Amino acid sequence: MWITLVVVVLGAANALINWLAAGWYVPVCAAAAALLVLIARRDGLTWADLGLGAASVRRGLRWGLILAGAVLTVYLVGLAVPFTRDAFLDERAAGLSPGQLVYRVLVRVPLGTVLLEEIAFRGVLWAMVERRRGPMWATAVSSVLFGLWHVQPSRGLTRSNAAAEAVFGTGPAGVVLSVAAAVVGTALAGVLFCELRRRSDSLIPPVALHCALNSAGYTLAWAAGRWWGG
Template sequence: MRITLVIAVLAAVQVLVNRLPAGAYVPLCAATAAVLLLIARRSGLTWADLGLGAAAARRGLRWGLVLAAAVLAVYLVGLAVPVTREAFLDERAANLSPGELVFRVLVRVPLGTVLLEEIAFRGVLWALVERRRGHVWATAVSSVLFGLWHVVPARGLTSSNAAAEAAFGTGSTGVALSVTAAVAGTALVGVLFCELRRRSGSLIPPVALHCALNSAGYALAWSAGRWWGEQLP
């Protein structure tokens, strides 16, 4: 029952995100994360069950710093190599003003996207399923739902990202294939995030990795758009 309630809350938020003004995104995500934590605590889960216990925080922080540094190193290599540079040419980032970029990197991503998704998928959902069915089922359910969560944003991938357009095209078939690939890829990333959460006992490693992937990705895509903008679709 609690799992169904959590999924229903997330479905409602997915609808609201696409109907409310952009300024409501971060408050909505923060409020939703708080509601999900309340549901989890009322279900008898402890802070440690949710990956938010103090005992595992130091270990989680060490893992998080290493992961964030690794992501930045890989991104910089990818940006420097011409054959992989096209993946960074994304209109969604390139068209941001400097102020919008700073807000996206320092506020919208960590306090909106990452906060909600990590609390929801690696915190509350994972813990609820793990308590009943074990960590394998918890990881499977959390990761599949995490992939499906990205169906809507993935629909615009081929029209904004040069690498996605080159790989799939911009027709309806290409859009369908790109969405399928994005959902499957995001689900696999979800498995990695769940394993980091399970092995460390903390949400800090997946939070750090998620922030690094998204925030650094926006920053470098914005930079790539300024340096190699003529390659954008």
């Protein structure tokens, strides 16, 4: 019953942030994350079960700093190499004003996207399934749902990202293929996030990696659009 309720809350949150209340993105994400934690606690999970225990904070912070540094290094190399630079040319980032970029990087991503997705998929859902079926099932269920969570956000990928347009085109078939690729890609990323959470017993490493990927990605895409967007 509790896992079903979590999935229902996630479905409602997905509809709200993508269609019904997109302008309230951060408050909806924060409220949904808080509700999911309450559900998990009602299900008997401890803070440690959710990856939020005090004992794992120091280890989680060490992992998080290493992961964030690795992401930034890879991104900078990718931006410097002409062959991979097109992956950073994304109209969604390039069209942001400096103020919008700061809001996106420092508020929307960490307090909206990352907060909800990590609490939901690597915290609450992973812990619930792990207690009932073990870590392999927890990672599989969490990662599949994480991939499906990105169906709607990825529908405009071929229109906004130069690399995606070059690979898939902009026709209906290209949109379907790009969405499928995004779902598979985010599901595989979810496996990595789950493994980081399992090995560290903390949500801090996946949170740090997720924030670095999204926030640094927006920042460098914004810069690339101005320097090389043409």
